[in-house]
Amino acid sequence: MTTAALAWAAVAASTTMAQNDLLTPEKLWSMNRIGSQVASPDGKHIAYTVSTPDIQANKIKTGICLIEANGNGRQMLTTGKDSESQPAFLHGGKRIAYLSKGNLWTMAIDGTDRTQLYDKGDLEGFLFSPDGTKVVVIRQIPATSSIQPKEEDLPLATGLVIDDMNYKHWDQYVQTIPHIFLASVENGKLNIQKDILEGEPFECPVLPFGGSEQLCWSPDGKSIAYTSRKKTGVQYAISTDSDIYLYDITDGSTTNLCKPAGYQEPEADAMKSLSQQDKNLSQTDIHAGYDQDPQFSPDGTKIAWKSMARDGYESDRMRLCVMDLKDRSYKYVTETFESNVDNFTWAPDNKTLYFTGVWKARTMVYETNLKGAVKSITVGDYDYGSVQVMPNGRQLLVNRHSICAPDDLYMITPVKKKGAVLTQLTQENKETLSALTMGEVKERWVTTTDGKKELCWVIYPPHFDASKKYPTLLYCQGGPQSPVSQFWSFRWNFQIMAANGYIIIAPNRHGLPGFGMEWLEGISGDYSGQCMRDYLSAIDDIVREPYVDKDRLGCVGASFGGYSVYWLAGNHDKRFKAFIAHDGIFNTTQQYYETEEMWFPNWDLGGTPDREGTNKVFTESPHLYVDRWDTPILCIHGEKDYRILHSQGQSAFSAARMHGIPAQLLLYPDENHWVLKPQNGILWQRTFFRWLDRWLKK
Secondary structure, X not given: OOHHHHHHHHHHHHHHHHHOOOOOHHHHHOOOEEEEXXXXXXOOEEEEEEEEEEOOOOEEEEXXXXXXXXXXXXXXXXXXOOOOEXXXXXXXXXXXXXXXXXXXXXXXXXXXXXXXXXOOOOOOEEEEOOOOOEEEEEEEEEOOOOEOOOOOXXXXXXXXXXXXXXXXXXXXXXXXXXXXXXXXXXXXEEEEEXXXXXXXXXOOOOOOXXXXXXXXXXXXXXXXXXXXXXXXXXHHHHOOOOXXXXXEOXXXXXXXXXXXXXXXXXXXXXXXXXXXXXXXXXHXXXXXXXXXXXXXXXXXXXXXXXXXXXXXXXXXXXXXXXEEOOOOEEEEOOOOOOOOOOEEEEOXXXXXXXXXXXXXXXXXXXXXXXXXXXXXXXXXOOEEEEEEEOOOOOOEEEEEEEOOEEEEEEEEEEEOOOEEEEEEOOOOOHHHHHOOOOOOEEEEEEEOOOOOEEEXXXXXXXOOOOOOOEEEEEEEOOOOOOOOOOOOOOOOOHHHHHHOOOEEEEEOOOOOOOOOHHHHHHHOOOOOOHHHHHHHHHHHHHOOOOOEEEEEEEEEEEOHHHHHHHHXXXXXXXXXXXXXXXXXXXXXXXXXXXXXXXXXXXXXXXXXXXXXXXXXXXXXXXXXXXHHOOOOEEEEEEOOOOOOOHHHHHHHHHHHHHOOOOEEEEEEOOOXXXXXXXXXXXXXXXXXXXXXXXXXXX
8 A cells, every 4th residue: 555545544544433423525435336227138137337436546436246136146347447337238148248448348247258349449338239230339529510620730729719609518618529320240349330410510419418328229220219409509509409310220311200390490589588488388299398318119119208398498397208100199198297207218018118206305216108197106215216127027127315325226026006015136335334323314394485385304413412402504406496305415415414413404495396397487587586585484494493503504505506505695684604605606697698508597597688687687696795795605616617607606705705704715627517536525525514614613
């Protein structure tokens, strides 16, 4: 062990001894993280990925594990120093294909006999045809629409000459885009044959998070369905209208399944306000919003995908659409579920589908049929992240987590009239979790100022003593339309906050899914309205408890939660003694012109500041209340965050200091909207709690 490693181990050991059975940053960042999973065709084995942080090396390594379908016989197939990911079974389950360093490999099911099919190092994903002879691969191609090519005689010049929108996305300048290529396996090697979107300046999968789930093969191997938003420049920046395309590998033809033949794209006004946008559902016939993640039925007669109705509204309800490929008729089969479809799969009977979705702050597994009869399969205080039907057609492979535990794999066996039998297959963090005492999590309903009820999670410190008084944190959610469900986070982790001696109240305020569309849409164009009053209702409710110290209240949040912190800092009537905002919006006018996905501010901010200067989102921007700031604040931001630029956090910090407010800035030159590197994550936790402890602990 190196001197640096010994020093790090000593620090971690001393921290562990001091904390005993409490969660610490080092323990949190040492936990394994389950990723993708897939069952073998015979149903006997499950391959899944596990990512393990290496704190000293400041990186995370991903490997492939294999277990039997009953959870026995766990075997780590990855033994080298390089990450391996995206396992897929081939040849009836005898071999496993996977990616390593952008190359495609296969290995025997026991991890031996490794064979490299591709060695150019530029693959980002792959999907084999049902017979294993063909494969679709994802590769980057040069982008041509926004950033001009470098001048050949100036190879060291770093300037970018930009002609249009869509020149940046998430955390990178868009100089390449993903395309899908048709390939075959010949003589043990991958032979790339054709760019399926050849000559098209459009991305597939859709950035920034799309992967192989946005593609699928037809059961007969003759067609490929894929997701793409075929727009560039301003039109790309203001639209969420992605579609499902069907590519015929025999004749090379492509059909848009979401638009009728002869459909002409209407002229779009890039500067439309919220009040001017068509918010009714009459556009359903042209699938105007996000359409993504296609899956053929097992018999190939139908195709299902996730679909939003309205263009420009990225948080519209995600429904499950099923199309009959014979006559192109379709039906939405989750209309009675007034929330989002997150993940779905077909059953072998070709008429049943299973999906996951959030309702009342819990993400459960549901079943629907082609008539749209939805019923719940699971119950409990958990979130189910994915669902797959096992080859036997009688069981479901799922992953599950909660506020108290990270992901593990489970098998669900539905039982008629009795719900379901759940069997745990993996225990990836058994040793760590068994040594920890977690805080109790309780559901609490709070009356809002408009006379409605909001569900809040309250997390108590381990070894909670109701006779004592505790400092308490109000957690503000991001999104702005993401649920405060039973999520487990490696950064915004409620249990590590509780382990540091804090009570946390986490409200599902107006604007969050899982409580109906009226509740969800209550935030659009009204960032500083009812949702802010909901936050204050939540903290005012919990302080009535004798164990809450009303003189030691903090408020924390990221993204829209960071906006919430900045806004509440000027509108909290001296409730709070400390604030922490991560990647938050400080100046909404600044945000409108800085962000890259323009549909977001068009919809959420209700228009543009230059055309609608009286819009309340701009006239009630957090930066306009700085003269009321009276409370210490920590601002955190990543310089590679192109969704909410780091200038927002730096501006907030400068404003606080110029007004004499105690403030601190944690700035990451190499992080985006999240914090991904292990040592940066631990620094985040330490800075977070040092700040809170400084102002909230006696």
